[in-house]
């Protein structure tokens with residue numbers, strides 16, 4: 285241990301002396317600023333929770349950095365929590381570090397072993413103990429949000445979707461076991477390991493939750509995502525197409541980026557490729573207010589249309605096929621909303637390529 289430390293320090297010194305060390309000019313991403321621009325709209329300033337689940341010190345002591353990292357990356361598809369796939373690794377780690385410093389906690393290290401159990405029995409137990417809060421197949425109650433509509437009044441947290449692929453891809457077996465056994469203090473999530481379920485029961489539940497993840501297998505999901513793009517040719521050149529798109533969007537009363545998220549470097553590739561530009565026309569800043577009116581508006585989050593110029597000069601617009609995305613939702617109202625959004629988006633594309 286000691287000798288590797290010295291080894292590292294020496295290597296560092298040698299690189300520095302040889303001028304090979306990366307220049308210090310690139311400032312490390314500011315985790316606090318990133319959290320404030322990307323997360324507080326839903327999780328609130330001190331993590332007390334709002335639309336998003338509370339992010340508290342009590343909770344963090346039971347969560348690993350790996351889980352936090354993956355949760356930010358994967359989001360919860362079909363729920364409100366977005367996948368922050370455009371942040372760099374350094375930015376995501378900066379947010380995780382910030383959450384750790386601010387909550388004064390350290391990464392929870394559960395064993396990384398795979399827990400095996402009886403899926404059929406787990407399913408039975410889930411139907412008996414969990415379904416009333418977490419919904420059939422853990423898809424969440426018919427709200428599509430992490431918080432109840434009436435949060436301002438009674439501060440009740442709507443139970444998260446524990447069968448959600450984004451959640452299951454982020455959580456280790458050890459974490460699932462830990463949450464089910466010990467619960468979440470101060471929330472509706474009880475410590476089932478202390479009120480009637482033995483260790484084998486808990487393992488069966490973990491195995492059942494894992495089986496839910498398999499039901500939407502990655503290839504199927506990828507296929508869905510590839511069907512999920514609408515690609516149309518533009519008759520105009522790149523700049524004109526971009527301008528027309530922005531105009532069409534503001535004609536539909538969408539607020540178009542750039543705004544302060546971009547200034548803060550949240551989407552660094554915005555400027556990286558001049559012939560590929562993604563226009564985002566939803567905005568986290570307004571989101572909190574919007575969601576207070578109607579949490580279903582959160583599905584507007586993926587609103588983005590990308591303009592690209594192919595090598596042969598043809599300019600194309602790429603949008604998401606919201607009706608395909610809508611199949612990932614577990615909620616009829618959300619599906620209807622996605623279909624509406626899809627119609628508006630098609631009208632916009634038609635206007636731009638007419």
Ligand code: HEC
Pocket residue numbers: 337338343409410413414415416417418441442443444445446451460463464468471472473474476489
């Ligand atoms: C009375 C309602 C209720 C019941 C019953 C319940 N839960 Fe929960 N569960 C919750 C709430 C609320 C949370 C979120 C608490 C928080 O973090 O603030 C939660 C969190 C969880 C989490 C963590 C999810 C995440 O996003 O971090 C898992 C896993 C979980 N529950 C599994 C189960 C299982 C398995 C059962 C059945 C044995 C069960 N729950 C029964 C309300 C419930």
Ligand code: HEC
Pocket residue numbers: 319322323324325326327335336337339343352355356360363364365366368379424428429430431443444445446448568571582
């Ligand atoms: C648009 C709202 C929204 C934004 C923005 C958002 N979240 Fe969330 N977040 C949620 C919701 C809702 C959930 C609960 C998931 C569910 O409903 O199943 C959640 C869950 C989480 C969880 C899991 C908590 C647990 O108990 O396991 C973490 C960690 C988290 N968010 C961190 C973040 C971070 C960090 C950011 C910023 C990079 C962020 N979120 C941005 C809405 C949001």
